[in-house]
Amino acid sequence: MGNDGSDAVVEDGEGPARPVKLSAFSISATAVTNREFGEFVRATRYVTDAEAAVSSFVFYLQVPEAMRKSARQVATGLPWWMPVENASWQRPEGPGSHIHERPDHPVVHVSWNDALAYCEWFGTRLPTEAEWECAARGGLETKRFAWGDELMRDGAPRCNVWRGEFPNAPAEGWQPGPVTVASNEPNGFGLYNVCGNVWEWCADWFTPAYHTQTAQQDPLQLHPTDRRSMRGGSFLCHDSYCNRYRVAARSSNTSHSSSGNLGFRVAA
Numbered sequence: 001m002g003n004d005g006s007d008a009v010v011e012d013g014e015g016p017a018r019p020v021k022l023s024a025f026s027i028s029a030t031a032v033t034n035r036e037f038g039e040f041v042r043a044t045r046y047v048t049d050a051e052a053a054v055s056s057f058v059f060y061l062q063v064p065e066a067m068r069k070s071a072r073q074v075a076t077g078l079p080w081w082m083p084v085e086n087a088s089w090q091r092p093e094g095p096g097s098h099i100h101e102r103p104d105h106p107v108v109h110v111s112w113n114d115a116l117a118y119c120e121w122f123g124t125r126l127p128t129e130a131e132w133e134c135a136a137r138g139g140l141e142t143k144r145f146a147w148g149d150e151l152m153r154d155g156a157p158r159c160n161v162w163r164g165e166f167p168n169a170p171a172e173g174w175q176p177g178p179v180t181v182a183s184n185e186p187n188g189f190g191l192y193n194v195c196g197n198v199w200e201w202c203a204d205w206f207t208p209a210y211h212t213q214t215a216q217q218d219p220l221q222l223h224p225t226d227r228r229s230m231r232g233g234s235f236l237c238h239d240s241y242c243n244r245y246r247v248a249a250r251s252s253n254t255s256h257s258s259s260g261n262l263g264f265r266v267a268a
Contacts, residue, residue, distance in 0.1 A: 001133045002211050003248035007144070012250045013208030017142075020130050021217045027127055027135045028265045030181035030192050031106035031200060032118065034099040037089060040118050048089055049111040050258040056087040056109045057259040059236060061167075061176050063093060080167040080236075081259070089114075092260055104180045106198045106263040112228040112255040115201045115264040126203040127267035129210065129250070130219045132231045136194035136247040138187030144246045146187035146194050159184055159196035161245050162238035176235055178261070194232050195245045198263040202229040206252035227252035234261035 002017035040046060050056035060068055060082050071082045084094035089109045091097050099105070119125050127135070138146050151157050160179045164171035182192050204221040206229040207213065214221050229252055233245025244251050253262070
């Protein structure tokens with residue numbers, strides 16, 4: 001796992017590339033859906049971190065223009081993120097939006113804490129970074145993506161990542177936002193959308209020293225930092241800004257953070 005190539009984001013600690021050994025595990029073919037998360041909420045009356053905070057981050061082009069003009073900007077250096085009041089997993093773009101017609105879309109606006117709560121209810125857990133990367137590779141070694149090294153096929157990306165000029169000019173016919181969890185072709189292990197669509201939480205604490213600090217057998221970063229690991233990239237990834245939709249790429253966020261491009265899948 002890992003990446004020593006020229007496309008590696010060095011500050012994220014994508015390398016050094018190394019062999020690891022994993023015990024047998026299962027992982028879901030798709031990210032957890034709105035329907036599945038809704039079953040959990042109905043059974044437990046769980047309140048997500050975004051709902052408790054009464055706000056979550058939404059990409060600005062997913063929000064009506066009138067709302068954009070009145071929104072406060074608090075994401076320093078990331079002007080395309082808007083804190084939207086009452087945006088949550090049920091209302092992904094805030095008031096006026098709902099998941100009724102999106103039962104098979106990935107649940108978003110879920111924090112690491114929310115994902116863990118779902119796993120505990122469902123009898124599963126979050127995958128480790130090593131498990132996630134092994135599964136995402138689909139049996140291919142040293143490849144950039146879940147299907148090989150080339151992003152494009154017939155002039156279009158093979159996954160749901162940004163199309164057009166980021167962040168202000170989406171390509172004609174493409175709208176920024178998640179697609180259904182089983183969209184696009186699966187990888188060699190039958191996993192969908194491990195590249196793009198939504199970021200996925202992992203069990204590990206995040207550190208750029210991950211590859212040098214964790215064990216070769218079943219690596220897992222247990223030493224607390226201030227952030228948790230995420231994998232896979234999202235519909236907002238683009239080479240001009242963030243090429244972290246490759247299978248070796250890594251990122252992180254705080255345990256309570258949520259946004260409209262952040263979900264998870266489960267393991268056991």
